[in-house]
Amino acid sequence: MTLKPFLEVKNLNVAFPTEDGLVQASNEISFTVARGETLAVVGESGSGKSVTSLAVMGLHDRKRTQISGQAILNLDSGPVDVISADDEVVRKLRGKAMSMIFQDPMSALHPYYSIGNQLIEAWSLYNEGDKAAGKKRAIEMLDLVGIPDAAKRVDEFPHQFSGGMRQRVMIAMALINNPSLLIADEPTTALDVTVQSQILQLIRDMQKEFNMALILITHDLGVVAEVADRVNVMYAGKIVESGGAEDIYYRPDHPYTIGLLHSIPKIGELESKRLVAIPGQPPSLINLPRGCSFRARCAFSDRVSGNLCATTAPTLDTKTNEHFSRCHLPEAELLKARKEIGGN
Amino acid sequence: MLKYLARRLSATFLVITLVSMSVFGIFAVLPMDPAALTCGKACSAPVIEANRHRLGLDVPVQVQYGRFVKGLFVGRDFGEGAAAFHCPAPAFGYSFNRHECVTTLIAEAFPVTLSLAIGAFVLWLSVGVSLGILAARRKNQWQDRAATAFVLVGTSLPTFISGILILLFVALKFNLINPIEMGRWVSPLEDPVAWFRTFIFPWIVLALLYAATYTRFTRSNVIETSMEDYIRTARAKGLNERDILRKHTLRAALAPIITLAGLDFAGLLGGAIITEGIFNLPGLGRLSIRAVLRDYDLPTILATTILAAVFVVVANLLVDILYAYIDPRVRVAS
Numbered sequence: 001m002t003l004k005p006f007l008e009v010k011n012l013n014v015a016f017p018t019e020d021g022l023v024q025a026s027n028e029i030s031f032t033v034a035r036g037e038t039l040a041v042v043g044e045s046g047s048g049k050s051v052t053s054l055a056v057m058g059l060h061d062r063k064r065t066q067i068s069g070q071a072i073l074n075l076d077s078g079p080v081d082v083i084s085a086d087d088e089v090v091r092k093l094r095g096k097a098m099s100m101i102f103q104d105p106m107s108a109l110h111p112y113y114s115i116g117n118q119l120i121e122a123w124s125l126y127n128e129g130d131k132a133a134g135k136k137r138a139i140e141m142l143d144l145v146g147i148p149d150a151a152k153r154v155d156e157f158p159h160q161f162s163g164g165m166r167q168r169v170m171i172a173m174a175l176i177n178n179p180s181l182l183i184a185d186e187p188t189t190a191l192d193v194t195v196q197s198q199i200l201q202l203i204r205d206m207q208k209e210f211n212m213a214l215i216l217i218t219h220d221l222g223v224v225a226e227v228a229d230r231v232n233v234m235y236a237g238k239i240v241e242s243g244g245a246e247d248i249y250y251r252p253d254h255p256y257t258i259g260l261l262h263s264i265p266k267i268g269e270l271e272s273k274r275l276v277a278i279p280g281q282p283p284s285l286i287n288l289p290r291g292c293s294f295r296a297r298c299a300f301s302d303r304v305s306g307n308l309c310a311t312t313a314p315t316l317d318t319k320t321n322e323h324f325s326r327c328h329l330p331e332a333e334l335l336k337a338r339k340e341i342g343g344n
Numbered sequence: 345m346l347k348y349l350a351r352r353l354s355a356t357f358l359v360i361t362l363v364s365m366s367v368f369g370i371f372a373v374l375p376m377d378p379a380a381l382t383c384g385k386a387c388s389a390p391v392i393e394a395n396r397h398r399l400g401l402d403v404p405v406q407v408q409y410g411r412f413v414k415g416l417f418v419g420r421d422f423g424e425g426a427a428a429f430h431c432p433a434p435a436f437g438y439s440f441n442r443h444e445c446v447t448t449l450i451a452e453a454f455p456v457t458l459s460l461a462i463g464a465f466v467l468w469l470s471v472g473v474s475l476g477i478l479a480a481r482r483k484n485q486w487q488d489r490a491a492t493a494f495v496l497v498g499t500s501l502p503t504f505i506s507g508i509l510i511l512l513f514v515a516l517k518f519n520l521i522n523p524i525e526m527g528r529w530v531s532p533l534e535d536p537v538a539w540f541r542t543f544i545f546p547w548i549v550l551a552l553l554y555a556a557t558y559t560r561f562t563r564s565n566v567i568e569t570s571m572e573d574y575i576r577t578a579r580a581k582g583l584n585e586r587d588i589l590r591k592h593t594l595r596a597a598l599a600p601i602i603t604l605a606g607l608d609f610a611g612l613l614g615g616a617i618i619t620e621g622i623f624n625l626p627g628l629g630r631l632s633i634r635a636v637l638r639d640y641d642l643p644t645i646l647a648t649t650i651l652a653a654v655f656v657v658v659a660n661l662l663v664d665i666l667y668a669y670i671d672p673r674v675r676v677a678s
Contacts, residue, residue: 057580059576059579059580088584091582091584092582093582094579094580094581094582095580095581095582096582099580100580102573102576102577102580104573107572107573107574108573108574108576108577109574109577110574110577110578110592110595110596111574111596111671111672111673112595112596112599112670112671112672113595114672121581121583121591122581122582125581125582125583126582157672157673159672159673170577173577173581174580
């Protein structure tokens with residue numbers, strides 16, 4: 001018997017109407033995450049990483065968003081599509097079935113309420129019991145996420161905590177009701193480098209502890225290599241490549257992924273070189289060009305026969321079960337490209 | 345917290361001392377002779393000098409200030425012999441034009457101004473804040489536009505226009521105010537209905553002006569706060585929208601209003617000159633303006649000025665203490 005993945009996103013589209021036109025923030029997004037699995041979502045700013053996960057959480061601005069597709073949570077009580085479900089139904093899944101932590105822990109906690117107060121509030125939404133019981137649970141959680149002297153610090157306020165400690169508090173708050181899915185939206189981006197790895201380690205430990213499905217949104221490929229089972233590479237609102245972490249690192253199929261990997265500086269390189277960048281800018285999400293969105297920046301589009309890249313948007317190539325990409329480049333050319341750019 | 349309180353209290357005391365000194369100093373150098381004003385045109389130099397002595401104005405200004413301060417604590421005697429009279433503590437001086445101790449004048453006027461300020465305060469705060477919240481929640485819908493129109497009218501109509509309009513076209517036209525009894529002071533303890541009828545229109549006039557400002561301020565604060573990351577966090581927890589607004593958004597959005605409200609209220613306690621004038625209310629504003637424009641009554645002006653300053657300084661202190669109670673970041677910084 002194969003377990004159903006906890007979250008199944010199917011053909012999700014999110015768009016915002018603006019004065020300048022419809023912003024296609026995420027397009028044809030499909031992926032799954034199972035309990036215990038870590039899915040990393042990488043891509044540059046504006047590629048649709050956060051929009052997708054906010055839509056899954058139902059935290060997008062419903063009045064201003066056009067949304068279609070499905071995001072199915074396979075709960076013990078049966079599947080629920082959070083996109084079509086009632087607001088109130090989705091609200092009751094937030095914090096309980098699925099939780100989210102955010103990029104900037106400095107501003108994500110309410111400055112006027114004590115840490116304990118905010119944790120107890122989250123706890124009491126889904127638990128019967130008085131404040132004392134909630135506080136006991138809050139201290140337990142703070143202890144678990146590595147806040148020293150939790151019993152004392154529970155009464156302190158956010159401004160008395162450092163950035164790393166606040167992110168620990170956020171994690172404690174997100175996990176206080178044992179969610180099955182945790183979405184971490186760039187959880188380490190705003191933190192000091194030394195703290196980053198601690199928080200990442202903590203998230204991994206917590207994932208094991210709670211057997212959660214984890215979606216880790218990041219633009220740090222180092223983070224991805226460390227923790228991810230699977231990786232979705234996003235570009236201009238679409239998943240351009242999806243695969244196991246090893247596949248993505250050692251056998252990238254999409255020129256964008258190849259470019260991204262190549263732009264990471266390598267420690268220990270003997271001669272000092274300028275960092276390699278992918279030329280150009282990502283396209284505007286309003287009126288996306290016909291054909292492949294990455295075409296203008298792609299080093300290999302001239303190797304595709306005909307004018308295919310300009311006329312036809314590549315579909316997710318699903319020949320193999322585990323590793324897909326949206327690219328017209330033929331296999332032979334791809335192998336050459338990998339060699340030319342990446343050197344592996 | 346105690347240390348903070350002690351420090352703030354002593355600072356407040358210092359400010360009040362400095363304010364009273366500078367007001368005193370200003371009046372000492374004014375090109376106006378209070379002694380000469382005590383008698384009419386037929387005054388002779390000896391009478392003026394005698395009055396100067398009776399008023400205690402024949403000694404250097406620092407001695408006068410010393411007597412003034414002493415008078416505040418133990419009361420003060422003016423004149424000698426058969427013409428002597430006593431103002432009990434706290435004595436602010438003696439008004440020759442009104443033949444009263446200034447403290448008595450203030451004690452008569454203050455309840456009027458206090459009634460005016462409290463009623464208007466309650467009215468503008470409740471209307472302004474709730475309208476602001478409504479406008480923020482229904483941003484860009486008709487409720488928001490209506491609130492914006494109200495703000496525009498409220499802020500652009502000066503009280504001497506809105507006051508007269510309301511007096512003429514509402515209060516008098518529909519016989520809601522008796523023009524003969526208008527402005528007669530009635531204690532709310534004796535006759536609450538008459539008290540209410542005396543003050544309801546002045547309240548509306550003042551509240552119209554202030555409520556507009558508060559609507560705008562509340563609206564922008566609520567909108568700004570609802571875009572904060574911690575509001576998204578509250579939503580991610582699974583809180584419902586009502587609790588998010590009540591517990592999270594408003595808590596942060598309304599805190600700055602305390603500062604604004606405290607200072608506005610204190611400013612009003614010093615006297616609402618125009619509104620009191622239009623509605624014939626015998627409050628501190630009328631007392632000051634009469635002392636300034638008609639009587640050149642320096643002791644009274646001195647007293648009302650110092651009093652107004654004291655209100656503002658004390659309100660500042662209270663607001664800061666209250667704020668420290670509300671915002672934990674202030675608490676620790678202190």
